[in-house]
Amino acid sequence: MTDLIAEMTQPRVDGALPGPGSAAYLARQARTESNARSYPRGLPIAIERGQGSFVRDVDGNVFIDFLAGAGVLSLGHNHPELVRAMVEQLGSLTHALDFPTPAKDAFVEAQLSMLPPAMRSRTRIHFCGPTGANAVDAAIKLCKTATGRGDIVSFQGGFHGASHAAMAVTGLVSQKQPVANGMPGVHFLPYSSCARCPLGLRPDTCETNCATYFENALRDPNGGLPKPAAVIMELVQGEGGVVPARPEFVRRVRAVTAELDIPLIVDEVQTGCGRTGTWFAFEQYGITPDVVVASKALSGVGSPVAVIFYDERLDVWSPGAHTGTFRGNQLAFAAGTEAVRIVRRDNVLGNVVARGEQVADRLAALTAHPLVREVRGVGLMWGIELLDAPDGTPASALAASVRTEVLNHGLILELGGRDDTVVRLLPPLNVTAEVLDTACDILIAAITGLPHRERG
16 A cells, blocks of 8 residues: 555656556446546546545556546545544444534534634534535525525526536536526626626726626616525636636625625635635635535545535524435544644645645746636636637637646646636645646646647
């Protein structure tokens, strides 16, 4: 075991991908699994082992994993202290529905302790089914129940999950088209996405007109938009291409929703648990949401758990209003409590800030590359948006070629954004400066090696 772990300290790829072992697994997967499988299509490997920021496939190839379970593995693969906490819990209790347990009680206390002090005494926590999408569903149900209203406002480019309700408030049209009779009453308004401004404006002359549009839409008695049950937003759109909202936009959205008594749901499924350098991204914007959705990294090790935090005034549910058989995952609770302790002890949030500055510095030169539209991100959540062809063809194939090239050199990255034109980085939050440098070397070489053309 020690030798296996020792060899997983540098990326190493021998031969073409997929290797023979991976190819066999992928072929069996294609014969037996749903056509909805996605990640192995662009990343054709079969993973055998993970350790820290690295994974090894069944052919012995070693990769830096900057997908990290789509942000789930906040402390990397198989963090020994998290594994130990889960093993200890495994011997006493694994599942307990929503009964109180020592593991759950400790988890609740740990999570509440990470909220801003002013929120702690007023916050209730609700345990959902084990996915972020289920927590989004719960947040929507809660706000509809509390307000007695039915409409929801979401934002263009946002992603909130693939369940029926979460998909309805997601901007991705292609995901919704095959599914008839989606949740009604959803309205999409422009998001603060300056690289692709939905209003065709420029940030140097715009006075955050997307916020003005939002304010007017909610206030206009003849604007056609009923007073909604909630507004849901990501502060950094993740699947939408790593798009951080401008602070002024977020503060104005919060101000008008508070003025009109409209609950604001902040989806922190991907940005939460330290991803942006604070425990929740909303802390950096100086706002207090009414509902916070959290999931992915709550356990730190990939054991599923999802919750919503919400202001106590919204706690109008009757018993059993939103349940989920696996909301009592004691292993996730044990690991999540330990993860909070490690984050504090090891100053993981400080590492996120420092490594984020390192990424910004390393990737800065790419902003002048003729095939790069924008490099953007915060903390350890970054995206490089590639430039569409002069004829308007989206840069999807270009981004896919970068993903393939870096994989062939031992780096796992995924794509996102409109038409999958954004190359995304989601490293573990405790990634070292040395591993990050190696990954940036591979990524920069791949983008620098793209076919040259003049910027359009």
